[in-house]
Each structure stands twice: as structure tokens, then as C-alpha cells.
Amino acid sequence: MKKRFTLVLSLILIMITLIPTLIGCGGKSKIVKGTKENPFVLGISPMAGWYAWYGIDQFGIFEENGVCVKIEYFPVYSDSLTAFYSGRVDAVCIAGSDAIAPYNEGVNFDIVLVTDTSYGADGLVVKDGIESVKDLKGKTVATEVGTLEHMFLLKTLEKFDMSDKDINFVNMTINDAGPAFIAGGVDAAVLWEPTLSMATAAGGNLIYSSKETPGLIPDTLAVSERVMNSSNKYVQRVIDSWFDGTKLLNSRDDIFIESIAEKAEISKEEYLSMLDGVTIYDKEMNEEIFTDGKDYNHLIYTLEDTSEFLLDVGMIDRKPKDLENLLNNKYIKGGKEQ
Numbered sequence: 001m002k003k004r005f006t007l008v009l010s011l012i013l014i015m016i017t018l019i020p021t022l023i024g025c026g027g028k029s030k031i032v033k034g035t036k037e038n039p040f041v042l043g044i045s046p047m048a049g050w051y052a053w054y055g056i057d058q059f060g061i062f063e064e065n066g067v068c069v070k071i072e073y074f075p076v077y078s079d080s081l082t083a084f085y086s087g088r089v090d091a092v093c094i095a096g097s098d099a100i101a102p103y104n105e106g107v108n109f110d111i112v113l114v115t116d117t118s119y120g121a122d123g124l125v126v127k128d129g130i131e132s133v134k135d136l137k138g139k140t141v142a143t144e145v146g147t148l149e150h151m152f153l154l155k156t157l158e159k160f161d162m163s164d165k166d167i168n169f170v171n172m173t174i175n176d177a178g179p180a181f182i183a184g185g186v187d188a189a190v191l192w193e194p195t196l197s198m199a200t201a202a203g204g205n206l207i208y209s210s211k212e213t214p215g216l217i218p219d220t221l222a223v224s225e226r227v228m229n230s231s232n233k234y235v236q237r238v239i240d241s242w243f244d245g246t247k248l249l250n251s252r253d254d255i256f257i258e259s260i261a262e263k264a265e266i267s268k269e270e271y272l273s274m275l276d277g278v279t280i281y282d283k284e285m286n287e288e289i290f291t292d293g294k295d296y297n298h299l300i301y302t303l304e305d306t307s308e309f310l311l312d313v314g315m316i317d318r319k320p321k322d323l324e325n326l327l328n329n330k331y332i333k334g335g336k337e338q
Contacts, residue, residue, distance in 0.1 A: 030230060031230055032230055032231050032234070033090050033227050033230065033231040033234060034067045034068055034069070034231050034233075034234025034235070034237065034238070035068055035234075036068050039068040039069055039070040040067060040068065040069045040070070040090050040227070040231065040234055040235075040238060041069075041070050041072055041088070041089045041090045041091075042070070042072065042089065042090065042091050042092075042093075042238070043072050043074055043080040043083055043084055043089035043091065043092040043093065044071060044072070044073055044074070044080070044092075045073075045074050045075070045076075045077040045080050045093060046075065046077075046264070047093065047116075047219060047278075048116065048121070048271070048274035048275050048277065048278045049093075049115040049116030049219050049278050049280055050093040050115060050219065051260050051263075051264045051271065051274075052115070052242075052245055052246070052249050052260060052280065053071055053093075053242075053245075054071065054259065054260045054263035055245055055248065055249065055256045055257070055259050055260040055263075056241050056242065056244070056245035057069060057071055057263075058259040058260075058263065059245070059248070059256060059259065061241045061244045061245055062237075062238070062241050064241075065237040065238075065240050065241045065244070065336070066237055067234045067237035067238055069238060069241075072089055080092050080093070080094075081094065081102075084109075084222065084224070085102065085107060087224065087226070090224055090226075090227040090231075091221055091222060091223040091224070091235075091238070092221075093115060093219060093220070093221055094111075094219070094220055094221075094222045095148065095217070095218070095219055095220070096114075096218040096219070096220045096299065096302060096303055096306070097148060097151075097217075097303075097306045097310075099111055099220065099222060099303075099326060100303060100306060100307050100310060100316065100320060100323075101310070101315070101316055103320055103323070103326045104318065104320050108225035108226070109222045109223060109224045109225055110222065110223055110225065110228065110326065110327065110328035111220045111221070111222050111299070111326055111327050111328065112221055112223050112235070112239060112328050112329075112332070113220060113221040113242060113281075113286060113331070113332060114218050114219070114220050114281045114285070114286055114289050114290075114299060115219050115220060115221055115242070115280070115281060116218075116219050116278040116279055116280050116281055117210075117214060117215050117216075117217060117218045117219065117278065117279050117281070118210040118216070118217035118218075118219075118277065118278060119210060119211050119214060119277060119278055119279045120209045120210055120211045120277040121192060121193045121196070121210060121217075121274075121277030121278055122148065122149060122152055122190070122191070122192045122193075122196070122209065122210040122217060123190070123191065123206050123208060123209030123210065124152075124153065124156060124188060124189075124190050124206070124207055124208040124209070125181060125188065125189055125190075125191060125199045125200060125204035125205065125206050125207075126139075126187065126188040126204065126205050126207055127181075127184070127187055127203075127204065127205070128205065130187065130188065130207070131207070132160075132207060133156060133157065133159075133160045133162070133207065133208055134160055134162070136157075136162070136166070136167050136187070136188060137162070137166045137167065138166075138167070138168065139167055139168065139187035139188060140167075140168040140170055140186045140187045140188070141153065141167045141168065141169055141170065141186065141187065141188045141189065142169075142170040142171075142172040142176075142177040142180055142181065142186040142188070142190075143171075143172065143174070143177055143189060143190035143191070144171060144173050144174055144177070145171045145313060146314075146315045147174070148192075148217055149174060149190040149191065149192060150190070150313070151216075151306065151309045152190055152210065152213070152216065152217070153190045154309070155213060155216065156190075156212075156213075170186055172186075172189075174191055174192060174195055175195070177189040177190075177191060177195075178191050178195035178196075178198055178199055181204060182198070182199055182202040182204070189204075193274065193277055197273075210277075213296060214279065214296065214297070215289070215295070215296030215297050215298075216296045216302065218289070218299060218302060219278075221239075221242075223235055228328075235331060236331050236334050239331040239332060239334075240335070240336045243282060243283040243332075246280055246281070246282040247282070249275075249280050250280055250282065252272070252275075257271060257272065283332060283335075286329075286332040287329070287332055287333065290327060290329040290332065299327060300323065300324055300327060303323055303326070303327075304323055307319050307320055307323065
């Protein structure tokens with residue numbers, strides 16, 4: 001399940017009253033998180049990259065690195081954000097784009113890791129007779145305003161010297177856009193998994209996907225300032241554990257994959273198919289994506305570009321200041337404690 005800017009923005013407005021909970025006492029706390037007495041609580045949702053934390057836990061990698069982690073699973077992604085903003089979880093897996101609005105509103109946290117980026121899990125599906133993006137001129141295209149899919153659509157059109165003025169754009173949730181496309185109600189739709197696969201299985205043709213825009217849709221790990229202040233070494237051990245896990249994940253270790261699938265309550269084949277739609281980020285890739293640059297291989301560029309989109313479509317009322325302060329690469333650079 002992917003994330004919606006519109007839903008997240010509504011959450012931010014609701015959660016503003018809870019910001020003091022997360023910021024309280026200057027974001028400082030004497031409670032150390034990551035011990036047996038007080039485990040580091042990690043919120044995850046049903047995404048291919050985020051499921052990997054299950055394997056890290058099941059394989060005893062957290063324990064090997066000297067940190068006690070409790071994984072809290074949220075079937076509904078927005079619920080994980082609510083838990084994070086209220087301080088119920090210490091860290092949360094969050095789409096990079098969804099971190100912009102809370103940062104704008106003063107929530108104290110850092111993005112410390114990129115877990116994965118979309119590599120085919122988002123795409124433009126069309127009916128027979130449409131052979132290229134150029135053929136969409138005058139056609140009915142559905143997706144949801146303010147979402148990652150909306151941004152993906154605009155970027156795709158722009159690449160082919162088009163804009164949303166060249167198409168008949170229909171604002172429709174992804175849950176509705178998929179069935180509408182399958183039923184023949186629209187000519188094309190921009191969808192995410194698993195709705196994208198459902199549409200192609202029903203006869204739709206995938207003509208453009210996030211494989212063409214690597215880095216545009218990053219998933220990340222956010223950690224509260226409160227926990228970083230009180231539990232710095234344990235945050236480091238969590239990040240170290242991720243990098244240990246990616247070695248097994250990217251090599252498609254059978255036992256590791258099976259342990260993830262079992263905890264996620266899906267088949268091994270289903271999980272492997274999900275993994276095909278993302279790029280899992282190891283230590284070296286994280287070191288690169290946290291550097292400055294002028295394309296989507298650099299997280300700061302992606303977030304700044306995304307904030308422009310959110311401002312243009314009215315999902316935020318101002319562009320964030322000093323967005324680079326949201327990013328914290330010290331844990332990916334720190335490596336294991338000697």
C-alpha cells in the first residue's frame with residue numbers, strides 16, 4: 001500500500017495539537033530506548049522494503065548488534081504516522097514526500113536512512129490503442145490529486161513536452177481509479193501496487209513506470225529527536241542492523257526471504273514479486289543519495305522538487321526553509337561501533 005499526500009496533510013493538521021508531545025522539553029528525554037527494559041519501537045506498514053525489518057528481527061541481527069527492537073505493524077499507513085507524531089513509536093517508515101508537511105509544521109525528527117525507492121511499483125497503464133505517452137492527448141487519465149502518482153503523471157507528461165492541459169484529467173482515488181480503468185471508464189490511470197498489477201492482469205498495457213524515474217519516490221526511516229538525544233548509540237545499532245539485513249535481502253537469501261514472507265503473512269513468491277518493484281538501499285547507496293546533487297539520485301534534490309509540487313497543488317501553504325536540516329546522515333556514515 002502506498003501513501004497519499006492528501007491523507008497525510010489532513011493528519012498533520014489534526015496532529016498539530018500533539019506536536020508538544022513530540023517536542024516536549026526541547027525534544028530531550030532521559031529514557032534510553034533500545035534496551036531490554038525499554039525497546040526501540042519501530043513502526044512499519046505493508047511495503048516491500050519495510051517488510052525487510054521482519055527478517056532483520058527474525059534472524060537475530062538486532063540482538064547481534066546489541067539493540068532491542070520492537071516492531072509495531074500498522075496495516076493502515078496513516079496510523080503509523082499518527083503513532084509517530086504522538087510519540088507512541090520511536091521511529092517510523094515514511095515516504096520521503098510525506099515528511100515534508102510535518103517538518104513544515106515543526107515536528108522534531110530526522111530522516112536518517114533511505115530504505116528503498118520505487119523501481120516499477122508505480123506506473124501508467126493504458127487501454128489498447130494507446131501506444132505511447134504522446135497518444136494520451138485528449139484522453140481521460142485518472143489518478144488522485146496531490147499524491148505521488150499525480151506527481152509521477154506530471155513528470156511523465158513533462159518529459160514528453162506535455163502537461164495536464166493536454167489530457168482530460170480525472171481526480172480519483174487509487175482505490176477507485178484501478179477499478180474504473182479495468183471497467184473501461186477511463187482510458188488510462190496512474191497506479192501503484194498491487195492495483196497496478198491488477199490493471200495489467202486485466203488487459204491494461206504498462207507504457208511508463210517508475211523504472212524510468214529512479215529515485216523519484218523514496219521510502220525512508222524517520223527517528224524522533226527525543227530518541228536521538230537519549231539513545232544515540234542504539235539508533236546507530238538499528239541503522240547498522242539495516243545494512244546487515246540488506247546484504248541478505250539483496251542476495252535473495254532463501255531463509256531470510258522466507259522469514260519475511262512468513263511474518264508478513266504472504267507467500268515467498270508474492271514477496272519476491274513485490275521486491276522486483278523496488279530498489280533496496282544498502283550502506284553505499286545511502287551514502288550517495290544523502291549527498292548534494294541535481295537529480296533524483298540525491299535525496300535533498302528529490303525533497304525540494306517534491307515540495308515545489310506540493311506547493312503548486314496546494315497541499316502545503318509554504319515551501320519549507322532549510323530542508324537539508326531534515327536529513328541526518330551521521331548514522332549511515334558512522335558504521336558499527338568498535
